[in-house]
Amino acid sequence: MTRILAITNQKGGVGKTTTCINLCAALALARRRVLLVDLDPQGNATMGCGIDKHGLERSVCDLLLGEAPPQACIQPAPVAGIDVLPANADLTAAEVALMHQPGRERRLQQALQTVAPDYDYVLVDCPPSLNMLTINALVAAAGVLIPVQCEYYALEGLTALLETVRQIRETINPGLEIDGLVRTMFDARNRLAGQVSEQLLAHFGDRVYRTIVPRNVRLAEAPSHGMPILAYDKGSRGAIAYLALAGELLRRDEAR
Amino acid sequence: MTRILAITNQKGGVGKTTTCINLCAALALARRRVLLVDLDPQGNATMGCGIDKHGLERSVCDLLLGEAPPQACIQPAPVAGIDVLPANADLTAAEVALMHQPGRERRLQQALQTVAPDYDYVLVDCPPSLNMLTINALVAAAGVLIPVQCEYYALEGLTALLETVRQIRETINPGLEIDGLVRTMFDARNRLAGQVSEQLLAHFGDRVYRTIVPRNVRLAEAPSHGMPILAYDKGSRGAIAYLALAGELLRRDEAR
Numbered sequence: 001m002t003r004i005l006a007i008t009n010q011k012g013g014v015g016k017t018t019t020c021i022n023l024c025a026a027l028a029l030a031r032r033r034v035l036l037v038d039l040d041p042q043g044n045a046t047m048g049c050g051i052d053k054h055g056l057e058r059s060v061c062d063l064l065l066g067e068a069p070p071q072a073c074i075q076p077a078p079v080a081g082i083d084v085l086p087a088n089a090d091l092t093a094a095e096v097a098l099m100h101q102p103g104r105e106r107r108l109q110q111a112l113q114t115v116a117p118d119y120d121y122v123l124v125d126c127p128p129s130l131n132m133l134t135i136n137a138l139v140a141a142a143g144v145l146i147p148v149q150c151e152y153y154a155l156e157g158l159t160a161l162l163e164t165v166r167q168i169r170e171t172i173n174p175g176l177e178i179d180g181l182v183r184t185m186f187d188a189r190n191r192l193a194g195q196v197s198e199q200l201l202a203h204f205g206d207r208v209y210r211t212i213v214p215r216n217v218r219l220a221e222a223p224s225h226g227m228p229i230l231a232y233d234k235g236s237r238g239a240i241a242y243l244a245l246a247g248e249l250l251r252r253d254e255a256r
Numbered sequence: 257m258t259r260i261l262a263i264t265n266q267k268g269g270v271g272k273t274t275t276c277i278n279l280c281a282a283l284a285l286a287r288r289r290v291l292l293v294d295l296d297p298q299g300n301a302t303m304g305c306g307i308d309k310h311g312l313e314r315s316v317c318d319l320l321l322g323e324a325p326p327q328a329c330i331q332p333a334p335v336a337g338i339d340v341l342p343a344n345a346d347l348t349a350a351e352v353a354l355m356h357q358p359g360r361e362r363r364l365q366q367a368l369q370t371v372a373p374d375y376d377y378v379l380v381d382c383p384p385s386l387n388m389l390t391i392n393a394l395v396a397a398a399g400v401l402i403p404v405q406c407e408y409y410a411l412e413g414l415t416a417l418l419e420t421v422r423q424i425r426e427t428i429n430p431g432l433e434i435d436g437l438v439r440t441m442f443d444a445r446n447r448l449a450g451q452v453s454e455q456l457l458a459h460f461g462d463r464v465y466r467t468i469v470p471r472n473v474r475l476a477e478a479p480s481h482g483m484p485i486l487a488y489d490k491g492s493r494g495a496i497a498y499l500a501l502a503g504e505l506l507r508r509d510e511a512r
């Protein structure tokens with residue numbers, strides 16, 4: 001049974017793309033069949049996987065607007081061992097075009113129906129916004145994985161995100177649940193991170209993944225080489241953290 | 257003559273809000289009259305200035321939809337010595353509503369016309385997206401100040417931003433120019449930051465501000481106390497950097 005996860009948080013720069021790429025690569029290492037869907041017009045997940053967003057013949061934009069089937073858009077990532085449904089800036093125009101179409105919230109859900117069974121996991125990288133693209137991801141997904149930088153603005157923004165998830169569950173996607181919160185870019189030396197982390201555990205309890213992703217510059221270097229951390233520097237603290245996160249995710253799913 | 261600046265970069269988490277709040281506060285310390293406009297539905301600049309976004313009677317959303325004049329929306333920040341046009345999540349609905357209105361790109365420009373003359377500087381904090389809200393800021397502004405985190409995705413995204421600025425200048429706002437790029441969250445210990453910084457200087461030359469804002473945890477702590485860094489810890493490296501940035505901005509404007 002394919003599990004579709006939306007990697008989302010409207011707060012910018014909290015590690016959504018980094019988590020999406022590296023979790024996908026770690027799940028592939030655990031012999032799962034994985035599709036990464038890039039739903040951000042920035043196309044960061046596309047570039048971070050080594051696919052040139054400027055050279056795409058087909059992208060997720062074509063898929064959402066019904067102009068091409070998923071098989072025509074999906075391509076293998078050169079190194080990561082995963083498939084990618086790539087994105088580019090055309091997605092900005094798609095977002096506006098979607099506004100006027102019937103069933104606009106369900107476009108991604110419908111488009112993925114034929115290909116999802118080919119994969120064990122489909123992870124969707126969302127833009128930093130609660131817009132029609134993120135809503136499409138929340139409608140298509142069974143679970144929401146929320147990367148959280150342990151700082152004030154990221155914590156403060158969770159209420160709005162959880163409210164949006166609740167609304168989607170009550171209206172369009174009753175199966176949507178919070179898969180978990182992941183603490184990212186964690187700097188154990190600073191007191192603020194520890195305080196915010198405690199607040200997360202107090203509020204969300206078991207829904208907070210035990211694995212904490214530390215701040216590790218190798219994670220910021222890897223995308224400029226177009227590869228996940230596991231290919232760029234598999235002994236780094238960042239690589240170890242994402243392998244541990246994949247392990248924890250798989251254990252949770254088996255216990256489900 | 258009032259100078260209106262849009263603080264923008266569609267890459268998330270690069271220090272737009274932190275730069276907007278602290279640059280405003282530093283300009284106020286230099287006895288300039290300053291208005292901060294929060295144009296992000298996250299309302300981070302509003303909260304970071306000590307104004308509760310959940311308790312607003314009027315917000316920038318009312319202004320954009322023509323439901324209230326600016327004087328009814330603007331309130332003084334408790335500590336920073338600036339005025340604030342606050343935002344909350346209603347702004348997400350305003351963005352969708354704006355799509356269907358004539359002259360939608362000029363709403364902010366028109367709304368600010370009556371109040372802008374009361375200020376020396378108006379700084380607009382933008383959301384992490386090239387959407388109708390950011391376009392409104394680019395149409396209202398004379399200059400674009402671009403915070404750049406010295407990492408791969410932030411550098412890679414500049415092309416799309418500069419292209420959008422060029423399009424706005426050629427169609428709706430011929431006076432729009434790049435005020436400058438500011439290197440933020442700079443960690444001198446890591447090689448990547450140095451490499452990206454060199455690429456910025458090579459591409460943009462004098463348009464890169466000489467002042468570099470270092471990574472400094474006090475900047476991340478200040479917003480949870482609802483105050484700018486100059487009130488929270490005026491001796492910190494973050495406070496010194498934003499004072500220097502304000503000084504550089506004022507010198508550039510006098511030479512204009």
Ligand SMILES: Nc1ncnc2c1ncn2[C@@H]1O[C@H](COP(=O)(O)OP(=O)(O)OP(=O)(O)O)[C@@H](O)[C@H]1O
Pocket residue numbers: 011012013014015016017018019040044126127128184185186213214215216217218219220221223238266267268269384407408409410
């Ligand atoms: N654990 C980490 N340690 C160090 N750097 C990191 C880490 N995780 C991510 N980064 C870097 O921090 C920046 C922000 O991360 P990323 O782009 O993944 O966040 P995002 O939430 O996807 O941003 P956006 O909101 O723009 O989509 C990137 O430059 C990335 O390389």
Ligand SMILES: Nc1ncnc2c1ncn2[C@@H]1O[C@H](COP(=O)(O)OP(=O)(O)OP(=O)(O)O)[C@@H](O)[C@H]1O
Pocket residue numbers: 010011012013128151152153154267268269270271272273274275296300382383384440441442469470471472473474475476477479494
């Ligand atoms: N120089 C700095 N040193 C340390 N932390 C910083 C610095 N500048 C900003 N921060 C922190 O980094 C995070 C991101 O900064 P900020 O929210 O200002 O970026 P942004 O570009 O406005 O994000 P968004 O794209 O969500 O609007 C915040 O938690 C902020 O407190």
Ligand SMILES: [Mg+2]
Pocket residue numbers: 016017018040044125126127
């Ligand atoms: Mg991203």
Ligand SMILES: [Mg+2]
Pocket residue numbers: 272273274296300382383
């Ligand atoms: Mg911001």
